[in-house]
Amino acid sequence: MRIVLTGGRSPLALFFGQKLKQMGHEMYMLEHFSPTFANYTNIFTKIEVIAPPAQQFETFRKEVLSFIERNAIDLLLPINEETLYYGLLQEEIQHRGTSFLIGEQELLNTLHNKLTFITWCEAIGLLVPKSELYVAQAVDFSKQLVKPIYSRFGQSVFFSEEAITTIDSENYIVQEKIExxxxxxxxxxxxxxxxxxxxxxxxxxxxxxxxxxxxxxxxxxxxxxxxxxxxxxxxxxxxxxxxxxxxxxxxxxxxxxxxxxxxxxxxxxxxxxxxxxxxxxxxxxxxxxxxxxxxxxxxxxxxxxxxxxxxxxxxxxxxxxxxFVWQTWLMLPWVLAQYFLKAKKQKLSITDFVVQDISYQVDKNEGTEGSDE
Missing domain, CATH: 3.30.470.20 (ATP-grasp fold, B domain)
Known part of the structure; x- marks a missing residue:
């Protein structure tokens, strides 16, 4: 079977890539920058760098579909948050005979948004922490916290009044603090x-x-x-x-x-x-x-x-x-140094740098399917 993974920057991609290759499958990788850990392993027959979906969605779409057709891909397994961008293409991907295990996009959008996720959980009968949109109201930080509607790695959760003075209120929620x-x-x-x-x-x-x-x-x-x-x-x-x-x-x-x-x-x-x-x-x-x-x-x-x-x-x-194989371990410092230097050049933290090309926000992406940005 020909299988393409995405997200060679993540060890998780190499973990599943190793398992699948050992079973005899031919492995491919799609990424949006280089180098990544995937460049220094023997897992993948081919690694292709394609347009970043967060900035150039239509180019990304064309390149994904072209790659799948040219390489007769049987199974697509995205690893990181780019999964949600591939979800926008799920009908086109599956129409080409490629298996792709993904939920309905409307549900993915609901679950990805922290506020609509809480509403969804409450509707299906789960007990939830009290949550509401942050609109610069008074917050009792002894019982509440403030966090982004969209965030990665658990970043930017605020626990004090002083910390929230500069945030964009419409992109945050106030949530009951659960110890x-x-x-x-x-x-x-x-x-x-x-x-x-x-x-x-x-x-x-x-x-x-x-x-x-x-x-x-x-x-x-x-x-x-x-x-x-x-x-x-x-x-x-x-x-x-x-x-x-x-x-x-x-x-x-x-x-x-x-x-x-x-x-x-x-x-x-x-x-x-x-x-x-x-x-x-x-x-x-x-x-x-x-x-x-x-x-x-x-x-x-x-x-x-x-x-x-x-x-x-x-x-x-x-x-x-x-x-990892020995080549990955050997080149690990080099890859991390490249992340650091590129992040510094863009004035980003490393954690922000490694997700800025794949971060998915529903409100920003609903209108970008037909044009490059």
């Missing part, structure tokens, strides 16, 4: 069937921004939540939910309607579902923990709370060890 443990839940549905469901704890006391630990988490109440979500989601797609768990209730706070890093925990069932091969029992317990151990070790050392996390660290499998 507790952040739990993520990843679901995969295909043809109305739940293929994969895994919950995991990403905290362990040392994370900020993007998660670097993926430790399986179980709770009886999650079974009911999975049933409710599965009944109201699209027939197809990947959906990753973030909850705050206060010890009694799971409060949904946001959703990434796409594949996320937690998928490594259940990669065998996910790949089986993508390839239409027999799928293991959904209720089979997931016991293996994963982590990005290079970053994790740095957190343990610098924050000096190794007693809390080091035992788990030792028992955890390394995402990068399974994703």
């Amino acid at each position: 507790g443990q952040q739990i993520c839940l990843s679901l995969m549905l295909k043809n109305g069937q739940l293929i994969s469901a895994c919950a995991y704890d990403t905290n362990l006391g040392i994370e900020n921004f993007a998660s670097i630990t993926y430790v399986p988490f179980e709770h009886p109440k999650l079974t009911q939540i999975i049933e409710i979500l599965s009944q109201h989601l699209s027939q197809n797609g990947f959906f990753s939910f973030d909850f705050m768990f206060d010890g009694t209730t799971f409060y949904p706070i946001e959703c990434n309607p796409r594949l996320t890093f937690g998928a490594v925990l259940d990669n065998e069932r996910i790949i089986a579902g993508l390839l239409d091969t027999p799928v293991k029992e959904i209720n089979k317990r997931i016991t293996t923990s994963y982590g990005i151990k290079l970053l994790w070790l740095g957190k343990i050392i610098t924050q000096k709370n190794w007693r809390k996390t080091y035992p788990t660290y030792l028992k955890t499998q390394d995402v990068l060890a399974e994703a």
